[in-house]
Amino acid sequence: MVTPLLDLLPLPAFVASATGDVTNVNRRWIELFGNDTGKCWPRDFKIDAPDQVHLTSRHDDPTMPARLLTGLGNGDPRWFDVHCQPLEGEEQSPRTLGVLVEVTDQTRREAEIMAILRTAVDGIVLIDETGRIEMVNAAAEKLLGYASGELNGAQVDVLMGAEHRHQHTGYIRRYIETGEARIIGIGRELEAVTRDGRRIPVHLSVSEVQLAGRRRFTGFLRDLSEQRATQEMLAEQRERLAHVGRLSTMGEMTASIAHEINQPLTAIAMYAQSGLKLLQRGAPDIDKLSAMLDKLNTQSLRAGAIIERIQRFTRADPAERELVSVNTLLTDLLKLTEGDARLNNIELRFELDPDVPPVSADPVQIQQVALNLIRNAIDAMNEIHRKHGNQVRVSTRALPDGGVTVTVDDQGPGVPQQESDLIFSAFHTTKRDGMGMGLSICRTIITEHGGELGFHNHAAPEPGASFQFTLPARDANHDSI
Numbered sequence: 001m002v003t004p005l006l007d008l009l010p011l012p013a014f015v016a017s018a019t020g021d022v023t024n025v026n027r028r029w030i031e032l033f034g035n036d037t038g039k040c041w042p043r044d045f046k047i048d049a050p051d052q053v054h055l056t057s058r059h060d061d062p063t064m065p066a067r068l069l070t071g072l073g074n075g076d077p078r079w080f081d082v083h084c085q086p087l088e089g090e091e092q093s094p095r096t097l098g099v100l101v102e103v104t105d106q107t108r109r110e111a112e113i114m115a116i117l118r119t120a121v122d123g124i125v126l127i128d129e130t131g132r133i134e135m136v137n138a139a140a141e142k143l144l145g146y147a148s149g150e151l152n153g154a155q156v157d158v159l160m161g162a163e164h165r166h167q168h169t170g171y172i173r174r175y176i177e178t179g180e181a182r183i184i185g186i187g188r189e190l191e192a193v194t195r196d197g198r199r200i201p202v203h204l205s206v207s208e209v210q211l212a213g214r215r216r217f218t219g220f221l222r223d224l225s226e227q228r229a230t231q232e233m234l235a236e237q238r239e240r241l242a243h244v245g246r247l248s249t250m251g252e253m254t255a256s257i258a259h260e261i262n263q264p265l266t267a268i269a270m271y272a273q274s275g276l277k278l279l280q281r282g283a284p285d286i287d288k289l290s291a292m293l294d295k296l297n298t299q300s301l302r303a304g305a306i307i308e309r310i311q312r313f314t315r316a317d318p319a320e321r322e323l324v325s326v327n328t329l330l331t332d333l334l335k336l337t338e339g340d341a342r343l344n345n346i347e348l349r350f351e352l353d354p355d356v357p358p359v360s361a362d363p364v365q366i367q368q369v370a371l372n373l374i375r376n377a378i379d380a381m382n383e384i385h386r387k388h389g390n391q392v393r394v395s396t397r398a399l400p401d402g403g404v405t406v407t408v409d410d411q412g413p414g415v416p417q418q419e420s421d422l423i424f425s426a427f428h429t430t431k432r433d434g435m436g437m438g439l440s441i442c443r444t445i446i447t448e449h450g451g452e453l454g455f456h457n458h459a460a461p462e463p464g465a466s467f468q469f470t471l472p473a474r475d476a477n478h479d480s481i
Helices: 027-033 040-044 049-059 104-118 138-144 162-178 225-252 254-281 286-314 326-343 363-383 438-448
Strands: 013-017 022-025 066-071 077-086 095-102 123-127 133-136 188-193 199-211 214-223 322-324 347-351 359-361 391-398 404-409 453-457 465-471
Touching: 013 027, 077 104, 104 123, 104 133, 104 199, 123 138, 133 138, 138 214, 199 225, 225 286, 225 363, 225 438, 254 286, 286 326, 286 363, 322 326, 322 363, 326 347, 326 363, 326 391, 326 404, 359 363, 363 391, 363 404, 363 438, 363 465, 438 453, 438 465
Parallel strands: 347 391
Antiparallel strands: 013 022, 013 095, 066 077, 077 095, 123 133, 123 214, 188 199, 199 214, 322 359, 391 404, 404 465, 453 465
């Protein structure tokens, strides 16, 4: 039945009963479809697979548009978005007013876009505003271990670890409500969960698109497994190289280390000999003997501490970061370097800021960097026979952003201009017996810690150079979806 009121609408419109019977249509409807009222929905309209998924959400919101395919009176297939609105005052016999908007050209363009997405090399997942998956391309299905179409209609959080699922839902909801982008338009690395429960590293970037008149979100997934494996291999090689560097440094410090160990060993031998003489006299003085044994024990602990520090520094353990005090690391390092400094007539002066915060770092690697800079400073001053002075100053300073700066100042000749661009290059050295890897390894270590290593010559007339590295503030944030 044609209703005059509906004829005022320029678009095809209808009124349907709760059972789906079209009870009223306007003239534009008849002009297009060539039929009047009746059960036209199952007979004349078809819904494609993605919209079948989408229509399941219309129970919560019946006003949400759906896309339908139908034929005109001449059989020409056309696509329409149908917008429905419950009629007020129809509680006893609820009816719905519907209006059709033709979107044939738009649908064809969108179909071309979907075809491109489905055949893309990178994995692509298309979801709606509720997080329901509408399309997963072949690359994503292969990456995640799912059969074709198996994920359609599922919630996207099935691809996430349990610890991140609630965060993702909150991010989408917050973006829709406030426009605050926590994941939209931002690429990040995270772990995806495959069908068999494995976790694989991926790079995810999410963008917002308008398809079929609705807001959707497209997630682009790129497998990082090979990249991570390569990174781990390179990290292992760098750790081995750093270990070789530590062994080389200890080799260069053999004389000072031997001197440091020889002192307590000599004292141990002296106290043992004195104690033996007391025992040989008969009726020994117990108080004297006890004092000697106590001193002998002190010297043995001193020798053991020296050896333990060397062992800790030269071990080939995997790099592990922990919350550390840079001041404590440097104070411990002083005990390892002061003997070398004394043998070279160098005064080591430590000026440690008591307010420096703890940082997340590998203790041995940070000590390796500081030791390398201190020994370079000693060598530089020996080159000119300490004519400008004999002091190496090691200082720390807290940064406003919560990071830490460590500076090693010397009174040597400074860095020549021609060396300034090469000083951190691998295999570049000015030492006769040097490998040219020390500063290169140091810069790599500091860079991997998120800091920077640099230098500058002191302004005239002050002699020497200043090498400085920074360590960033402790990172309290963790990656999440």
